[in-house]
Amino acid sequence: MKVSITLPTPPSRDYEIIIDELPSIEIEGKAAIVTNPKVAGLHLQRLLQSVKAKELYIVTIPDGEEYKTMETIEFMLDRFFDHRLDRKSTLIAFGGGVIGDMTGFAASIFQRGIDFIQIPTTLLSQVDASVGGKTGINNRFGKNLVGAFHQPKAVYIDTFWLNTLPKREFSAGIAEIIKMAVMFDADFFDWLEKNDLYEDSNLKEAIKRSVELKARVVNEDEKEKGVRAVLNYGHTFAHVIENFSGYGSYLHGEAVAIGMVMANDLAQEFGYFSTDESERVKELLKKYNLPVSYSIESAEKFYDQFFLDKKSHDNKITFIIPENIGKYKMLSSPEKESVIKVLKKFEKAEGF
Numbered sequence: 584m585k586v587s588i589t590l591p592t593p594p595s596r597d598y599e600i601i602i603d604e605l606p607s608i609e610i611e612g613k614a615a616i617v618t619n620p621k622v623a624g625l626h627l628q629r630l631l632q633s634v635k636a637k638e639l640y641i642v643t644i645p646d647g648e649e650y651k652t653m654e655t656i657e658f659m660l661d662r663f664f665d666h667r668l669d670r671k672s673t674l675i676a677f678g679g680g681v682i683g684d685m686t687g688f689a690a691s692i693f694q695r696g697i698d699f700i701q702i703p704t705t706l707l708s709q710v711d712a713s714v715g716g717k718t719g720i721n722n723r724f725g726k727n728l729v730g731a732f733h734q735p736k737a738v739y740i741d742t743f744w745l746n747t748l749p750k751r752e753f754s755a756g757i758a759e760i761i762k763m764a765v766m767f768d769a770d771f772f773d774w775l776e777k778n779d780l781y782e783d784s785n786l787k788e789a790i791k792r793s794v795e796l797k798a799r800v801v802n803e804d805e806k807e808k809g810v811r812a813v814l815n816y817g818h819t820f821a822h823v824i825e826n827f828s829g830y831g832s833y834l835h836g837e838a839v840a841i842g843m844v845m846a847n848d849l850a851q852e853f854g855y856f857s858t859d860e861s862e863r864v865k866e867l868l869k870k871y872n873l874p875v876s877y878s879i880e881s882a883e884k885f886y887d888q889f890f891l892d893k894k895s896h897d898n899k900i901t902f903i904i905p906e907n908i909g910k911y912k913m914l915s916s917p918e919k920e921s922v923i924k925v926l927k928k929f930e931k932a933e934g935f
């Protein structure tokens with residue numbers, strides 16, 4: 584199956600998202616592949632057979648969400664200067680969302696911005712992170728709080744890489760697929776309930792549909808002035824969970840799964856989303872062994888973290904909730920008591 588999706592203007596620049604076997608990549612100037620030891624050990628040889636550049640370097644950074652930091656960015660930039668990369672050089676992000684977000688961010692600031700290509704190797708990065716140009720890092724205040732919108736030059740999605748992906752990571756990617764369906768596409772959600780993503784042709788179909796949905800949203804609202812915030816369903820909660828639990832304890836997709844359950848409860852608190860719909864989402868998450876509960880230490884402390892969210896302005900927060908399956912709603916500045924009431928239910932909940 585070859586699928587080619589173009590993100591047209593107004594986003595900063597058109598680019599192709601190819602879902603197919605990795606094509607040959609010819610780069611005129613110098614290039615650096617940014618990856619980590621795990622992905623390099625498994626797949627670098629195959630990648631190298633497809634990439635040609637004037638000079639080609641490999642920059643390896645440590646593996647893990649805990650290394651998605653400014654310190655690692657500094658390390659990467661130093662290597663690019665060591666290799667005398669220049670304005671015409673291209674970076675190739677070869678790995679999951681962590682590699683993609685950091686390579687994209689480094690590309691956005693190296694000599695004020697150079698090209699980069701996304702070659703995502705996890706399911707999560709194939710269906711979500713590699714598309715749309717959100718790049719960045721975490722800091723001690725929270726997730727992705729420093730970064731830039733910087734669109735890749737191309738995205739090459741080859742499901743071959745997924746053969747070595749651990750099951751837990753595979754499931755984490757499914758959380759973002761379910762997110763897309765709950766927010767935008769009831770038919771897709773029904774389809775997900777009926778079709779098993781462990782089956783190859785179904786998986787490819789789900790990747791294609793997720794990427795198409797995301798591309799449509801980014802195309803309409805590249806810089807998140809409106810509808811793009813809907814891609815953040817579950818994330819206002821997820822980012823707090825990731826930060827509080829220590830980066831890496833919960834995978835991003837797992838935290839998003841819990842966050843969606845919390846957002847669904849909030850929706851119900853405000854009279855949206857039926858119990859039946861909420862159960863359907865939980866069942867689908869559980870089918871892929873995703874967590875649907877989390878033990879909050881203090882609802883008040885958890886609540887305070889929402890003000891660091893990028894959807895918070897002037898001490899007000901907007902939550903993305905489902906009105907129905909396939910239909911989103913933006914809930915602006917709900918009263919604190921109602922949000923706390925929902926969070927309190929999780930104070931007694933069992934963890935993962």
Ligand SMILES: NC(=O)c1ccc[n+]([C@@H]2O[C@H](COP(=O)([O-])OP(=O)(O)OC[C@H]3O[C@@H](n4cnc5c(N)ncnc54)[C@H](O)[C@@H]3O)[C@@H](O)[C@H]2O)c1
Nearest residue numbers: 621679680681682704705707708711712717744747748835
């Ligand atoms: N920019 C965006 O739009 C966007 C969207 C979603 C998530 N994200 C970010 O993406 C990150 C999560 O991405 P992720 O889930 O890909 O995690 P990840 O990048 O940490 O990768 C998960 C693990 O899988 C390993 N791995 C990668 N490819 C593999 C393969 N083919 N076989 C075996 N192991 C492999 C990695 O080395 C890592 O240990 C988070 O930082 C999140 O904030 C960004």
Ligand SMILES: O=C(O)C(=O)C[C@@H](O)[C@H](O)[C@H](O)COP(=O)(O)O
Nearest residue numbers: 711715717726727811814815818893
């Ligand atoms: O592309 C987007 O927009 C998203 O929100 C996708 C999310 O899955 C992703 O985790 C994103 O990085 C979260 O965005 P943030 O702006 O809250 O950091």
Ligand SMILES: [Zn+2]
Nearest residue numbers: 759818835839
């Ligand atoms: Zn996400």
